[in-house]
Amino acid sequence: MSQRPPRIPPEDVAKSWRDALALWDVRVQLSPPEPHVAFAPDASHAQEPLAYIDLVKRQVFVNFKLLEAMEATGSLTAVLAHEIGHHARFPHTLGWDAELRVQEQRLVPGLRQSLTNLFYDLQVNEVVGRTHAEALCAVYRGFQRVQGGEMSALFFFYLAIYEELWGLTPGSLVPPAQLEPMERRFPGVRAEARMFAQTFYALPDGKLQFLYFCATFIRYIEKPADLEFSLPLGGDVSAPDVDDLDAAIHGSSRWDDAMEEAQEQGWLEPLSTRSKEKDALDTIHRVTEHLPGKGDGKLRRALVAKHYKRLVDPHILKLPSTPSQPEPYLRTTPQAWEYGDDPNSIDWTLTVLSQGHLAAVSPLRRELEADLPPPSEPGVPSVEIYLDTSGSMPDPEHSLNAMTLAAQVLSASALRKKATVRGIVYSAYRKPLVSPWMYDEETARDFLLSYIGGGTQFPFDVMEALSRERPDALRIIISDSDFLWNLSAEKDLTPVLESVRRSRLVVAVLALPDELRARKVLAPLLRERRFRLVLVRWPSDFAKAAADLAQALLEN
Structure with missing residues (x-):
């Protein structure tokens, strides 16, 4: 189902793209924005992303229909600048994002949904908000109208930080009717939002920022295992893969200095009273438990296998001189492909080399069969x-x-x-x-x-x-x-x-x-x-x- 053309004129979209690039003053290998096509035809506006980058196609997509429903078409430059900020500055690498996911599961055990997107948004929006604060405010106000329902304590505190950061009156972004009830539930919430805005951006590096972020936001997560939230500018950070997470799990010692400073500042409890996770297998369980698509446990199994390999290697003294992994399948004898056969069985390289101009009309197919294990070294038994x-x-x-x-x-x-x-x-x-x-x-x-x-x-x-x-x-x-x-x-x-x-x-x-x-x-x-x-x-x-x-x- 394709989306109707946006009401925003193409020349305005092009200008917003140029202005967004100029805000970061960087050269990026991204294509200009295209209209977002709904992932699910029956999904509501709030269930679809407002904007995101497809890193495979290097393409920026904008949900113009949702932007219009939010009455925030004038915020297009800010939205695009936000997306470019994620790509150009935050996160720097997927390995860095993996480190954050590992640390947050140690600090907030059982967390169902990662907070890293919130963390990155706070970094990106501080830069974008220097010149486009009101445009970002329009996005968050419009999101509340489209989303509906009562605002969670987590999102309330998050928006309260922006009110303090941009010098807005309390209630400019958060619902005014929730100011007093939230203050009763979380005494000092406004003062804490003000302190966060003054402290977070003054910290010298990302590790300290993230530890302070987790230590502060945990107060507003009542049930980590049930946490589930959506953001108007969420879903625009790529998830790390198994190698990124493996390196982060086994390289957490790089965080020791930051942890010690966080304890000295009083953000985190001392190691003697706070449980410090030493078991990599438990860390793997925490990191993978909340990830989407974990039902069959493939990600966890892959991380566990890498962990056991680390334990195995020190016990084996001798490695083969030329390590290799044999191809588990071999091609069979080529045969003529006929209509109704599996198209995936066509060997196009062989077809073009042998059939020449007739390749398209007379392809050849080759099946795969299991290769037999190579023989053992002389004297080495099965x-x-x-x-x-x-x-x-x-x-x-x-x-x-x-x-x-x-x-x-x-x-x-x-x-x-x-x-x-x-x-x-x-x-x-x-x-x-x-x-x-x-x-x-x-x-x-x-x-x-x-x-x-x-x-x-x-x-x-x-x-x-x-x-x-x-x-x-x-x-x-x-x-x-x-x-x-x-x-x-x-x-x-x-x-x-x-x-x-x-x-x-x-x-x-x-x-x-x-x-x-x-x-x-x-x-x-x-x-x-x-x-x-x-x-x-x-x-x-x-x-x-x-x-x-x-x-x-x-x-x-």
Whole structure:
């Protein structure tokens, strides 16, 4: 559904664009504004953005229809200047925005909607408001008319700051009828808005500004988990990706000096009484919990995988000389493409090279088929890892799971020796998860983050079947005392013993405090020359034990 042409003449739009660029005195690679096309045909004006920049197309869009409904067409220059300010000055990078999102979740735990857009708007509007304050006021007044309903305490305080910043009478932007009720709910709100306007813009750097911003605004967020707000100039800041957030989560030490100064100023409580988040996995949970589109947990899973990789790397001493990740799919033999076939299967490069002028009328198609794993280095076996994910150990996405970390160390060690790896994640509550043979670390790392929970039942039948399918593989069991109970419950150990005899080696890495009991229960297996027992006294020793085992078994 296209939007009707704006009532603002094209020459006025062009002039507003030039004036907005002149305000920042910068050269930007952005196209002049175009009319916004509604994202949802049935959405109301207030549900659509007023203006934004599509960074892929480098195109500025303005919702002229909403601007007219807000009776703020005269504010077009200010709106465009606001958008250019986000692009040219605030935020500087997506990495910076990621750092702010990490810090706000530490300062305001459980925050449902990020405050970073509010923060950037305060920075941008201070500059734009030096010459276009009244135009910005028209936008905020018009937004209230279109939005309707009672103003939240958060938005009230936000607009009260602009009243103080621009020397306006109280009630010029906020509803006059809410002045007294808001003062009763939040005593001193006007004085705090005045203090904020005097302090925020005088702070020397963005880190201190953001800490002061969070420490002040938290008072007006009654239920962080329920917070949901919209802004007339909101939605114009791009969200950071997984690499930006990962770097921010693991680089938070850069904020230590700013944190100390914020505590000295009295904005934040001292570290001794304020909870300081030290667990990166919990930080990942906080940062991703409120993000849109997190339903399937892909962003969290990717961040968790990067965290475990950091923990794995120090335990692996030897890297391959020429690390590579093989292409998981290969092209099949070309065939003639016919009407009704999938257009995505057309290989246009091959078609043009072989068909010449007939390429458009006689394309060739090639399907994709899975590539076979590359062979292991001479002497390096295929490795099967049986990972216990019962309830005795935590979900690795929320707390550090020592057994999962050990499995990741073994997997990465084998893959860096050009071995192939298969994972079997088991518990007692459902059928074990069995991966295909894997030959790149990212795939293996993601699979080994799987978790079932509940009780423990080792899949002896699965190991017996897989030992027939791939004899002479190295099989490693990672568990605790539950493995002893499972083995004791087996009435016939013949299939288990046959699995061991077919394997190159079966190693049980178990967290056990009682070695004598373990050797008594495992006596039938320990008599087999292809079975080994590795005892781990403390969960924190799992990763080192896995690294030592990998070096002993996989190093030539």
